[in-house]
Amino acid sequence: MSETGPIFTAVSSNAHQLYTLLHCIGFAQNATVQITPEGIRFSVEEGRVVQGLAFLDKPLFTTYTFNPPTTSIGEGDLSTGDAESDGSNYPCFVVSLSALLETLKIFNVGESTTASASRAGSVQPQTVSASSAFNAPALLLNRSCTFHYPRLGSPLSITLAETGVKTTCELTTYEPDEGDVEIPFQRDGIIMKIIMRSAWLYNAITELGSTSPGILKISASANEEPFFTLSGSGGPFSQSSVEFSIEDTQNNGTQADSHRKILTNDGTSRSRATRTKLAPTVTETFLISPPSSMGDRIKQDYRFSFIHKAARAMAAANKVSIRGDRQGVLSLQFMIEFDTNGHVVTSNSTRSQVRDNPGSTVSFVDFRFVPLLDEDGLGGDAMLDDIG
Amino acid sequence: MTSLSFSLLPGSLLRLHEALVCLAKFSDTVSIEAEPEFLRLSALNSSKTAYSAFAFDSYAFFENYDLSADRNAGRSRSRGEKFSCQVYLKALLSVFKGRTGGRDKDTAVERCEFEVHEGLDETECRLVIKMICGLGVIRSYKLTYESTAIQHAIFDRSTAINEWSIEPKFLKEITDHFSPSAEQLDIYSENTKVIFTSFTAKITHGKEVLKQPVHTSVAIDKADFEQFMANDGVHVAISLKDFRAVIAHAETARIMITALYTRPCRPLQLAYDFEGIRTEFTLMTTGDPGPEDVPTSSRPVPQLSARQTPAPAPTSQASNSANSASSRQMPPPRVRPIRPLTGTASRPEPVEPSTQATAPPTSSLKFDSLFVPADDDRQWDVAEDDEAEAEAEDMLGWDASADLDNPDSLGPRLRDSEPSFGNQMDISHQDAMGIPPTQRMSQVCQRHVAGSSPLTHCSFMGLDFLTEDRFDQLPHLDLRAKGMRHTNPIKTQDPKTQLVAQPAPTPTASNPVSGRGTGPHTPLILPCASIPGPQFPCSPQPKATTLRSSNRARTCSLPTATCFTPCK
Numbered sequence: 001m002s003e004t005g006p007i008f009t010a011v012s013s014n015a016h017q018l019y020t021l022l023h024c025i026g027f028a029q030n031a032t033v034q035i036t037p038e039g040i041r042f043s044v045e046e047g048r049v050v051q052g053l054a055f056l057d058k059p060l061f062t063t064y065t066f067n068p069p070t071t072s073i074g075e076g077d078l079s080t081g082d083a084e085s086d087g088s089n090y091p092c093f094v095v096s097l098s099a100l101l102e103t104l105k106i107f108n109v110g111e112s113t114t115a116s117a118s119r120a121g122s123v124q125p126q127t128v129s130a131s132s133a134f135n136a137p138a139l140l141l142n143r144s145c146t147f148h149y150p151r152l153g154s155p156l157s158i159t160l161a162e163t164g165v166k167t168t169c170e171l172t173t174y175e176p177d178e179g180d181v182e183i184p185f186q187r188d189g190i191i192m193k194i195i196m197r198s199a200w201l202y203n204a205i206t207e208l209g210s211t212s213p214g215i216l217k218i219s220a221s222a223n224e225e226p227f228f229t230l231s232g233s234g235g236p237f238s239q240s241s242v243e244f245s246i247e248d249t250q251n252n253g254t255q256a257d258s259h260r261k262i263l264t265n266d267g268t269s270r271s272r273a274t275r276t277k278l279a280p281t282v283t284e285t286f287l288i289s290p291p292s293s294m295g296d297r298i299k300q301d302y303r304f305s306f307i308h309k310a311a312r313a314m315a316a317a318n319k320v321s322i323r324g325d326r327q328g329v330l331s332l333q334f335m336i337e338f339d340t341n342g343h344v345v346t347s348n349s350t351r352s353q354v355r356d357n358p359g360s361t362v363s364f365v366d367f368r369f370v371p372l373l374d375e376d377g378l379g380g381d382a383m384l385d386d387i388g
Numbered sequence: 389m390t391s392l393s394f395s396l397l398p399g400s401l402l403r404l405h406e407a408l409v410c411l412a413k414f415s416d417t418v419s420i421e422a423e424p425e426f427l428r429l430s431a432l433n434s435s436k437t438a439y440s441a442f443a444f445d446s447y448a449f450f451e452n453y454d455l456s457a458d459r460n461a462g463r464s465r466s467r468g469e470k471f472s473c474q475v476y477l478k479a480l481l482s483v484f485k486g487r488t489g490g491r492d493k494d495t496a497v498e499r500c501e502f503e504v505h506e507g508l509d510e511t512e513c514r515l516v517i518k519m520i521c522g523l524g525v526i527r528s529y530k531l532t533y534e535s536t537a538i539q540h541a542i543f544d545r546s547t548a549i550n551e552w553s554i555e556p557k558f559l560k561e562i563t564d565h566f567s568p569s570a571e572q573l574d575i576y577s578e579n580t581k582v583i584f585t586s587f588t589a590k591i592t593h594g595k596e597v598l599k600q601p602v603h604t605s606v607a608i609d610k611a612d613f614e615q616f617m618a619n620d621g622v623h624v625a626i627s628l629k630d631f632r633a634v635i636a637h638a639e640t641a642r643i644m645i646t647a648l649y650t651r652p653c654r655p656l657q658l659a660y661d662f663e664g665i666r667t668e669f670t671l672m673t674t675g676d677p678g679p680e681d682v683p684t685s686s687r688p689v690p691q692l693s694a695r696q697t698p699a700p701a702p703t704s705q706a707s708n709s710a711n712s713a714s715s716r717q718m719p720p721p722r723v724r725p726i727r728p729l730t731g732t733a734s735r736p737e738p739v740e741p742s743t744q745a746t747a748p749p750t751s752s753l754k755f756d757s758l759f760v761p762a763d764d765d766r767q768w769d770v771a772e773d774d775e776a777e778a779e780a781e782d783m784l785g786w787d788a789s790a791d792l793d794n795p796d797s798l799g800p801r802l803r804d805s806e807p808s809f810g811n812q813m814d815i816s817h818q819d820a821m822g823i824p825p826t827q828r829m830s831q832v833c834q835r836h837v838a839g840s841s842p843l844t845h846c847s848f849m850g851l852d853f854l855t856e857d858r859f860d861q862l863p864h865l866d867l868r869a870k871g872m873r874h875t876n877p878i879k880t881q882d883p884k885t886q887l888v889a890q891p892a893p894t895p896t897a898s899n900p901v902s903g904r905g906t907g908p909h910t911p912l913i914l915p916c917a918s919i920p921g922p923q924f925p926c927s928p929q930p931k932a933t934t935l936r937s938s939n940r941a942r943t944c945s946l947p948t949a950t951c952f953t954p955c956k
Contacts, residue, residue: 200525207527210482226526237479239514239530247524281524 007069007091008035008149010061015145015160017060017338017363019104022097024313024334024365025052031097032176033156035149036090037066043182044097050306051183052313053366060361061147069152091149093173095156103158103169104145149173183368189326192220192298194228195285195319196244198334202314204242208232209308211240215372216304218330221297222288227280232304244280284319291326300328301372310334310367317365328371336363389507390471392422394446394453396500403449403665405484406640407442412477413633414440419538420515421472422455426666431477432539437672438630439541448664451499471506473533475515483517483529497521506535541670543657548648550618552582556638556645562606563632570602573628574675577620581607586628614644624652624673634658634669641665652676 012018025031028044035041040056058064069091146159155170208216213232220228231241279286290298310332314320317334324330338361396404407429411418415431422428427450430441446453457469499520506513514530521527562584566573570586577583583605590601610616638645641662649656652675659668 200523204525204527210485211479211529237476237532238483240483241528243526243528245524245526247522 005067006065006148006150007152008066008147010040010064010066010147012061012145012147013143014060014338015104015143017361018056018145019101020316020338021054021056021060021336021363021365022101022104024310024316024336025054025367026097026101026312027052027309029096029098030094030174031100032092032094033173034090034092035066037068039064040147042097045183046306046309048183049303049370050309051366051368052309053368055364055366057361057363060363091152092176093156094176095171095173099169099171100158103160103167103171106160106167106169183329183370184327185323185329185331185368186325186327190323191289191291191294191326192322192324193285193287194220194283194322196280196283196322198314198317198320200244200282201320201322201332202311204230204244205308205311205314207242208240208304209311211235211238213240213304216302216307217241217299218302218324219297219299220288222286222290223278224296227278227286228283234304244282246278247281285321298324300324300330302330302369303372306369313365313367330369330371332367332369334365334367336365337361338363389505389509390455390457390469391503391505391507392455392471393501393503394427394450395502396449397451398497398499400449400451401484401497401500403641403663404444405481406637407665407667408477408481408484410633410637411440411442412481414438414630416477417474417534418477418480419472419474419536420533421538422470424455424469427453430538430540432541433630438627439670440634441540441668443666445664445666471504472535472538473504473506473515474536474538475531475533479531483519483531504533541655543648543655543668543670545648545657548650548657550622550649550651551646552616552618553614553644553646554612555614556635556642558608558612559631559635559645560639562608563628563635565606566604566628567602569599570604570628572625572674573631574623574625576623577610577616577618579620580610582610582613582616583607618649622651623675624649624656625675626656626671626673630669630671631658637667649673 022031022042025042025044027050028046031042031044033040033042037058039058039060041053042056043051043053045051068089143160143162146161148157148159150157153173155172157168157170160167160169205216208230209232211232212235214234215232217231217233218229219226219231226243226245228244229241230243231239233239288298290296307330313332313334313336316336318337319335321333321335322330323333408418411429411431414433416434417431419430419432420427421430424446426443426445428441428443430439432439444450446455455469455471497519501516501518501520503516503518504513513533515533517529517531519527563573563586566586567588569588571588572586574585574587575582584607585603585605587603588599588601590597591599634645638658638660641660643660643662645658645660647656647658652673654673655670656673657668657670659666661667
């Protein structure tokens with residue numbers, strides 16, 4: 001065993017941030033954790049068809065110490081470099097995610113319940129900011145959260161301290177499944193990339209969810225209407241769909257323009273003129289390049305219940321990047337912004353505020369979904385092989 | 389091929405949503421009928437005691453409205469240009485869920501389009517609803533629907549002799565005082581007051597009290613009504629839940645509500661029109677249907693049972709459905725087919741004469757033998773008899789004109805005859821009236837023997853006292869009335885709360901044997917009498933319900949017809 005001290009220690013002054021991120025992928029019982037020099041990676045999966053990934057970035061912690069285990073490999077000092085380049089030597093284990101989440105919210109029970117209650121009623125996810133005296137930022141200051149992983153095989157201990165009250169929780173770590181493979185997402189084979197406010201997606205999914213569909217169909221086309229459609233089918237009474245189209249500008253003039261300005265304000269700084277391109281009004285980026293085998297339109301089916309597992313992330317995130325690769329694997333990447341107080345910044349908050357706030361940190365939560373195969377089996381076999 | 393399409397602006401959409409929310413309180417499904425002049429949404433509840441309909445004017449309410457039938461006329465001509473279907477309400481409501489709120493300004497609904505194409509060659513018939521929202525977001529729904537013959541409650545406004553109109557907020561304030569668990573609402577007028585009494589029948593299971601009877605009476609001045617033209621002392625009892633549903637909707641519209649009715653056990657209609665929407669709610673009433681149908685025999689039993697008969701909506705879902713099912717299966721006795729329960733197109737009016745003709749109590753013996761209770765008291769014979777008569781009366785009950793002719797002539801007789809009941813048998817029947825139906829006849833008898841006096845009016849006496857109390861405080865009532873005019877309900881809450889909502893004194897309510905009231909103005913209709921009827925779906929003692937098993941035949945259900953005659 002190494003005498004260099006614990007493998008991993010990290011202190012965060014804001015457990016709530018960590019909770020928010022991990023809560024997004026909280027659809028499974030257990031999470032596979034991998035500690036890297038850049039941050040902690042939590043991944044969950046279900047049935048090998050949905051995968052959620054939350055990365056707790058180093059900047060989320062005030063201190064972050066990681067000493068890669070050298071002795072375990074038995075190669076002495078040289079292995080350090082290898083481990084870093086390789087990545088496979090970073091400690092990897094499985095913990096109970098639900099227990100971890102329970103631990104993290106141990107001091108903010110009230111907060112989380114109010115947040116979930118408000119979420120039920122509205123899209124607006126926890127604009128917690130100082131809604132009551134007990135939620136005031138000052139109260140959060142003395143709260144710290146320490147992750148501690150002394151050596152391989154030891155439990156992951158989480159210590160939450162709040163003004164004199166200290167809670168330590170030791171989570172048993174398990175060996176990860178051997179066959180724990182990521183859902184392969186072909187970054188070089190991306191045929192669809194859509195970036196939009198996450199709230200739109202969340203609205204659409206909840207809307208579709210009200211008719212309890214079995215299958216979610218995503219349909220996108222670069223040059224013919226409808227450009228981007230999500231539809232649910234297989235529900236008991238009805239079929240529903242949400243279509244993102246180009247807003248009819250004749251109806252509402254100036255008001256619509258102002259919306260648009262706000263939307264495109266960040267990043268691309270797209271002017272009105274480029275809007276003439278065929279892209280839905282709500283999207284910031286809309287790139288569709290279907291492979292020749294698909295024709296003009298990308299159509300892919302997913303199980304609705306799986307997509308719905310990402311709903312928490314949709315609600316919490318500011319923006320979402322929807323990507324699809326050649327094989328139909330869908331990747332939803334959510335950008336979750338925190339302001340300096342650690343509160344989630346959503347697109348519903350005023351945008352200017354976020355801009356001016358240099359202290360805001362950005363985190364990402366990733367979801368990947370394996371498509372349902374259509375009967376034609378278009379590209380389906382290849383994908384099966386890859387997954388298998 | 390029939391096709392219907394219409395579109396709505398946000399304001400109308402809100403109204404439509406409100407209407408659907410209201411309809412959802414009556415039934416699981418909504419019937420949609422489109423005619424060139426209007427679109428009607430209607431719902432009839434499962435026990436057929438409450439019917440609500442909203443007719444939206446095709447010009448005033450919709451942005452555009454188009455109903456077209458097939459060109460090659462023939463058949464479609466005979467049908468007229470009409471489309472009708474039934475949709476599961478939950479599915480329809482989920483379309484609107486959250487849409488109407490202003491939670492998301494950017495993607496608020498700007499327009500809503502409905503579309504249906506129905507034809508023989510159409511493989512997929514769907515009700516297509518499109519919500520066109522801001523920022524180019526379009527939500528569309530394809531709902532399945534069912535083509536059915538749609539039943540409407542029949543209500544003849546011309547025969548309604550009692551009518552009143554009032555602002556819904558007054559009614560809202562009244563119902564606010566009622567216990568949430570109260571089930572029935574009795575309405576009657578007396579001198580210058582109109583008295584609304586909510587009540588729940590007591591249900592006991594052995595010694596355990598399942599439901600505590602509570603009466604709450606609220607009196608308001610007739611002056612509070614826009615108009616009040618109803619006969620004093622006519623008690624009609626309706627389901628409070630239905631009444632609340634109507635008021636809740638009327639409040640959103642802030643429109644004068646009008647009630648029309650003839651007499652107890654005949655439908656009552658609440659109606660109001662606004663903004664191109666015509667609404668009507670037809671609710672079955674219970675209460676003493678009046679003595680006019682009672683055969684001339686001097687036996688009191690049928691009369692009393694007639695009071696019990698009002699088995700309102702919740703009454704006997706179980707027994708009701710079972711009975712109605714059985715009545716459909718087996719070739720029913722002659723009297724049955726004409727019962728409006730079956731919802732055949734036959735309208736009650738023409739039927740009535742024949743009903744009277746066939747009324748003689750021949751039928752129900754065989755039928756009811758299934759329900760002979762374990763503790764077959766000697767009264768049972770009479771009860772059976774009584775049942776048969778009650779049935780006959782049931783159907784006769786639809787004849788509104790009869791009682792109008794001479795309601796008074798028979799009324800006093802009933803009252804006068806009561807004190808003369810010497811023998812045990814009669815008394816026990818009286819008793820049965822005042823005690824919840826879940827008790828066994830034998831228990832009833834014992835109980836009655838214990839209490840020496842006929843008890844019929846006891847609980848009613850409680851009410852009488854209440855009203856007297858209220859009269860003491862008349863000045864307050866007037867104050868309140870004025871306050872209401874100033875549309876400041878908050879100010880007016882307090883005085884009213886103090887003075888009007890009074891539960892009936894528990895001794896009288898729980899122990900009906902405790903006193904005998906022979907008040908000079910004992911009304912013909914005993915509110916307490918109509919209490920016991922409704923309760924037995926909850927009854928843990930199915931056997932005990934036998935006495936009232938005849939209630940399945942009760943005309944508590946609304947007369948319905950598939951063809952609708954517009955109410956104006």
